[in-house]
Amino acid sequence: MEALNLLESFVRSAEAGSFSAAARQLGLTPAAISKNVARLESHLGLRLFQRSTRQLTLTASGEQFLRQVSDPFSTLRDAFASASQDAGKPAGVLKVSMALAFGREYLVPLLGEFLERYPAIVPDWHFENRPVDLIQDGFDAAIGGGIELTDGVVARELARTHIVVTASPAYMKGRPLPKHPRDLAVLDGIVRRSGSTGRLRAWTLRNQVGEEAPAEHRTRMVFDDPEAMAHAAMLGFGVALLPTPHAARWLESGALMRLLPGWYADNGPVSLYYPNKKLLPPKTRVFIDFVVDAFRHGGLATRFDAR
Structure with a gap:
């Protein structure tokens, strides 16, 4: 088991590129990981890493050793995990x-x-x-x-998830229900900003017969979180195009209503x-x-x- 522990410290450090990252994965201190790697190097008579204050890189010998042990080590580690289950039960x-x-x-x-x-x-x-x-x-x-x-x-x-058009019953009270995506243009919109690009998300809706149309409304507010958009919609601030995982609970409870029920956009x-x-x-x-x-x-x- 000691040899397995030394190997694990080496493999995790090589994959993560640092002793600190390997330590977080294994629940140890960076000093303990470094000590394990040093002991492995001593046993092998090889220098596996080039160490500096800024980075940890494999030596040529370290790269070759990693290629040789990665697959066998992974299989061996999984075998130990499987064999150590409590009375054969997952643990x-x-x-x-x-x-x-x-x-x-x-x-x-x-x-x-x-x-x-x-x-x-x-x-x-x-x-x-x-x-x-x-x-x-x-x-x-x-x-x-x-x-x-x-x-x-x-x-x-x-x-599969989809984007659907939602609003609160209170917001839609006294307003005509949209019959086509173009009818959204007169409604206030709770718009989503992409967290990765910073751009406002634009959706093209489609229906069961294959017709497509852009979903465009007046931008009333911009959020970068669909959960916050759902809550803003429930407070009556406007229309929100929501992923179904964020909309399902509120649609089922009646806190939100689905507009344009025949239209949706693919969300992956x-x-x-x-x-x-x-x-x-x-x-x-x-x-x-x-x-x-x-x-x-x-x-x-x-x-x-x-x-």
Whole structure:
């Protein structure tokens, strides 16, 4: 086990590019990681890293050693994790990344049933509105949309999501309901700004027969968060074009109403991302199966489909 620990410190440091990042992944101090790597170098009689105050880089010997040990180490680590399960049951800390509002609304309510089935698993869930690097950041899985598929990561689609036109009943009281996207032009708009580009989002709506039309309204306010847009719409400030995961709850409760119910825009899928390994740890495998089943048979996928 000591040799495995030394190898893990080396592999994590090489992948992350620093002892500090490896330490965060493994729950150790940077000094402990550095000591483990130094001991491994002593055992091998090789210098694996060039160290400086600004960066950590592999030597030629380190690069060759990393290529030789990466796949065998990954398989060995997964075998240890599988063999160490409590009485053959999935166990251990399950590190998952998900968007704040989405995770709170749709994943947290599933915890009760999940923990009842797998009491030895400890969820370590990170709620953050940013893409993560599963491999470098040490996540077992991530749930969201638009995460880049880097080497060693696969995606499993959970549901298609759409953009729908919403407003509060109070805002629409006394106003004629729009019958076509062009009718939105006379309504106040709660517009979304892209967090990555800073530009205002523009949507082209389509209907079931394939007709397309831009959704244009008067810009009343600009937000960069769809959850905030939903709440502003419920307060009666105007019309908001919302992703269905952010709109579903309020549409079902009646706090928001859907305008132009035959029209929508594609918003891409919500997917479950996880490392592409031959031998997934049991805790990760059962989590994947549980979430896929919740979306497929628990009705979540249907709630997000606006067609």
